[in-house]
Amino acid sequence: MKNVTVVGLGKIGLPLAAIFANCGHLHVYGADINQTVVDKVNQGISHVDNEPGLDELIAKAYESKTLEATVNTSEAVSKSEVVVVIVPVLTKENGATNYQYIDSAVEDIARGIKKGTLVSFETTLPAGDTRNRFGRTIEKISGLKMGVDFFLSYSPERVYSNRIIKDLSAYPKVVSGLNPKSLELAADFYQKGLNCDILPVSSLEAAEFTKVAECVYRDVNIALANELAMYASKLDIDIMEVIKAANSEPYSNIHLPGVGVGGHCIPVYPYFFINNGLDEGLTTLSRRINDDMAKYAVGMAEKNLGSLRNKRVLILGLSFRGNVKEPTKSSTLLLIDELKEKGAAVYVDDPLFEAGEISKYGVVPFSKQHAEEIELIILQAYHDEYKNMDFSAYKNCSLVLDGRNVLDKEAIIKQGIHYVGIGVK
Numbered sequence: 001m002k003n004v005t006v007v008g009l010g011k012i013g014l015p016l017a018a019i020f021a022n023c024g025h026l027h028v029y030g031a032d033i034n035q036t037v038v039d040k041v042n043q044g045i046s047h048v049d050n051e052p053g054l055d056e057l058i059a060k061a062y063e064s065k066t067l068e069a070t071v072n073t074s075e076a077v078s079k080s081e082v083v084v085v086i087v088p089v090l091t092k093e094n095g096a097t098n099y100q101y102i103d104s105a106v107e108d109i110a111r112g113i114k115k116g117t118l119v120s121f122e123t124t125l126p127a128g129d130t131r132n133r134f135g136r137t138i139e140k141i142s143g144l145k146m147g148v149d150f151f152l153s154y155s156p157e158r159v160y161s162n163r164i165i166k167d168l169s170a171y172p173k174v175v176s177g178l179n180p181k182s183l184e185l186a187a188d189f190y191q192k193g194l195n196c197d198i199l200p201v202s203s204l205e206a207a208e209f210t211k212v213a214e215c216v217y218r219d220v221n222i223a224l225a226n227e228l229a230m231y232a233s234k235l236d237i238d239i240m241e242v243i244k245a246a247n248s249e250p251y252s253n254i255h256l257p258g259v260g261v262g263g264h265c266i267p268v269y270p271y272f273f274i275n276n277g278l279d280e281g282l283t284t285l286s287r288r289i290n291d292d293m294a295k296y297a298v299g300m301a302e303k304n305l306g307s308l309r310n311k312r313v314l315i316l317g318l319s320f321r322g323n324v325k326e327p328t329k330s331s332t333l334l335l336i337d338e339l340k341e342k343g344a345a346v347y348v349d350d351p352l353f354e355a356g357e358i359s360k361y362g363v364v365p366f367s368k369q370h371a372e373e374i375e376l377i378i379l380q381a382y383h384d385e386y387k388n389m390d391f392s393a394y395k396n397c398s399l400v401l402d403g404r405n406v407l408d409k410e411a412i413i414k415q416g417i418h419y420v421g422i423g424v425k
């Protein structure tokens, strides 16, 4: 059995470690700085919610003793032939890149690495970082030479929360290597570990660029949908009807408009291009359009209701999208800022969060007894709980702003409540 260390047991790292641990020929060390995460994994428990299949895989790995978590990354790495890095790179408020966590992880790896080890980065990165930043750090600290004494690969993680286990074997794994030997080792490792198709690309940089390009593609296309929706609204045309009609042509794939783009991928990774030379053009503009959608939505509410001062507004969903417990860069945070600026009292409902987790955003955690107080409802994250929502309890609500164009308009109107969507009246 080969030993592999997965560094970072988060929402992506834990499912990855769990699949490797169940593939039949890998012993997995899961390294994480969070002691609670490590303790849970060592008890056979997943700390990641809402990930179908993950609890079972962790329990199975616990039974077979093929997954062992630790806070000691260097020690785990010293016993491993393969190291997979899935610790995030973040962006600061001003969009600048924050390497704090991954730099520290790479230093730990460098202190433990032995000759012949393959280190594979999966974290989304600006092009060039695997080679120039992390490869060099490992060389400097370990005294080993990349491509000769240790091998370097980059393989982006392209999965979607909520269906990670499925995606990991269904998507082809884009794999790259510093040199042919690195690529050969990485392709073999992923093919066996994930039982998936391998899509080799010619350089570390091409693979790094691929993942960011996917995020930019989504962001730009959502921005286009938002622009079309705002324009359609001016002309009193229903954008959803238009999109359905337009997409009946095979070359048209107009995305869905909405109240914003959240999460820690799509609104974040375009800055890896914007900060590194792609400082003008569609990528930058799209970021601005998508972030301005919260302002647009609040403006629409004002148009319908007049001043929002002292109005009690309920936002549905703290998460950035439906059925995922993830508040990072959620459009709800932008909506909260806009609404507060207008003097509104903001309530937030999210069935996936405890009241205390919601109140720390400076809003009132919604509970049923607040229903009669609410004057405006904005749907942001379409959790399953909001399907077939009963609006009859909201006796003083005069407007539902459907930020995802998914609610039952007729049912809302039946309650005497006005309805608007994004590009939908």
Ligand SMILES: NC(=O)c1ccc[n+]([C@@H]2O[C@H](COP(=O)([O-])OP(=O)(O)OC[C@H]3O[C@@H](n4cnc5c(N)ncnc54)[C@H](O)[C@@H]3O)[C@@H](O)[C@H]2O)c1
Binding pocket: 007, 008, 009, 010, 011, 012, 013, 031, 032, 033, 034, 037, 073, 086, 087, 088, 089, 101, 102, 104, 105, 106, 122, 123, 124, 125, 157, 158, 159, 160, 161, 265
């Ligand atoms: N979440 C997604 O939907 C998604 C989708 C595709 C790709 N990704 C990629 O996966 C990467 C990881 O995302 P995530 O959602 O798993 O992040 P996460 O925040 O859920 O988990 C990161 C984990 O890394 C650990 N960590 C931080 N510093 C460490 C260190 N020095 N050593 C060891 N562990 C450390 C944290 O304790 C945490 O458990 C992201 O950067 C992104 O590039 C994420």
